[in-house]
Amino acid sequence: QLQIVESGGSWVQPGGSLRLSCAVSGGTLDYYQIAWFRRPPGKEREGVVCMSTSGGNTNYADSVKGRFTMSRDNAKNTVYLQMNSLEPEDTGIYYCAVNGFCHFKPPSPDEYEFWGRGTQVTVSS
Numbered sequence: 001q002l003q004i005v006e007s008g009g010s011w012v013q014p015g016g017s018l019r020l021s022c023a024v025s026g027g028t029l030d031y032y033q034i035a036w037f038r039r040p041p042g043k044e045r046e047g048v049v050c051m052s053t054s055g056g057n058t059n060y061a062d063s064v065k066g067r068f069t070m071s072r073d074n075a076k077n078t079v080y081l082q083m084n085s086l087e088p089e090d091t092g093i094y095y096c097a098v099n100g101f102c103h104f105k106p107p108s109p110d111e112y113e114f115w116g117r118g119t120q121v122t123v124s125s
Helices: none
Strands: 003-007 018-025 034-039 046-051 058-060 068-073 078-083 092-098 119-123
Touching: 003 092, 018 034, 018 092, 018 119, 034 078, 046 068, 046 078, 058 068
Parallel strands: none
Antiparallel strands: 003 018, 018 078, 034 046, 034 092, 046 058, 068 078, 092 119
């Protein structure tokens, strides 16, 4: 059973940056496709970005393209989400999920098996 813990969420002003981390234990990260999701206030969970096992393929939601960058360090069993030029619309709980699909489109929550509890990101002035 994988354990997933997100960290790095905080309050930030519009235009600011944050870096989220996702630490995975109980398994080897190399074998899994990984994704970040978020749940904006009052809305459904939505896919932000996913990455293939090799890291060679990433699929971003249109709303974050050019601003967010996902990376993975398999040696540390950790995944990162660098978020730049943050906007109030980026506010929400951000979740890391492991073991799902990442093919030519942003991730879908229904396709991922293991989830962390999330970390809160608030973008406001």
